[in-house]
Amino acid sequence: MNNEPFVRSNSSYLTVQPFQQLSGRVIAGFSTRENGYSIAPYNSLNLGLHVQDNDDIVIANRKKLASDLGIALNKWVFSEQVHGNNIKKVTQKDCSAGTLIFSNSVLATDGLYTNDKNVLLASLYADCVPLYFYAPTYNMVGLAHAGWKGSVGRIGPKMVQCWTGEEQIPVEAIHVAIGPSISAQNYEVDEFVINKVKKVITSHPYLPYKETKPNKFSLNLKELNKQLLMDVGIKEEKIVVSNYCTFEKTDLFFSYRRKQRTGRMMSFIGRV
Structure with missing residues (x-):
């Protein structure tokens, strides 16, 4: 895959190579569905505790990935994702x-950030867009x-505004x-x-959606998020976008659209 920023590190995960x-001090990536212990329909590296898989098996999968990454599970931080826009800064105290x-997750939060070392932020997916933020000069992920x-x-823009406002990080550093x-x-x-999309987009070379039939549209979520990030000052050259489609790559990824009862991949980022 040409110019793909998410590079296969091993069977368990892809690395955000850029x-x-x-900085060699950051670890960031996205898990695959391979090399785990779960059975169908969660086969095999399901990392979600909220999808009716066996909890013990999911924890075994998480420990397997922790071993592959070289970051102990007690250094990870998960949030309870609710499809909202709440963002929370976490620290070493939030580890585990x-x-x-599942109920011990950071509650009702879809964005996490930290400048503490040895904290692995984690988020779960089965088609939604994972956004990763890094300001190497300011040690923020x-x-x-x-x-x-x-x-x-x-x-996405709200995360940028948290960093530029509350953390005093210049937008060009992100x-x-x-x-x-x-x-x-x-x-x-x-x-x-x-109609919700139309309310937030501004003028860009092309729309992130197109009508395919009456009252039906194809929506490019990656492009939508890219445009929204550029609207708050992130330069295009500071944004890398994966070509991978979770729906199409059945060997690598779970997809809720393809099969509602399924597992979850995990995005992760941390400073080591």
Whole structure:
């Protein structure tokens, strides 16, 4: 795959190579569905505790990935994702949140960031867009979960504004990666969703959606998020976008659109 920023590291995960080129002190990537212990329909590296898989098996999968990454599970931080735009700064004190028990996750939060070392931020996916944020000069890392609701809720721009406002990080210091998610040709939405999209987009060379039939549209969530990030000052050259489609790559990824009862991949980022 030409110019793909998410590079296969082993069977368990892809690495955000441009971030690692910025600094060897960051680990960032996206898990695959391979090399785990879950059985169908969650086969095999399901990392979600909320999808009716066996919790013990999911925890075994998480421990397997922790071993592959070289970061102990008790250093991970999960949030309870609710398709909103709440963002929280976390620290070492939040480590282990949601790692063994779903209800112990950081509550009602779809964006996490930290400048603490040895904290692995984690977020779960099965078609939505994973957004990764990194300001190497300021030792800040972040993740945001952006389905259509989070996207029109401007969770990506909100993360940037948290950093530029509360953390005093200049916008030009921020790098963003947009990870594997469902592609436009496989993501059909209705006019209700598109009307929400229309309210947040501004003038760009082309629209992130197109009408395919009456009241049906294909929506490019990656492009929508890219445009929204550029609107708050992230330069295009500071944004890398994965070509991977979670719906199409059945060997690598789970997809809720393809099969509702399924597992979850995990985005992750941390400083080591």
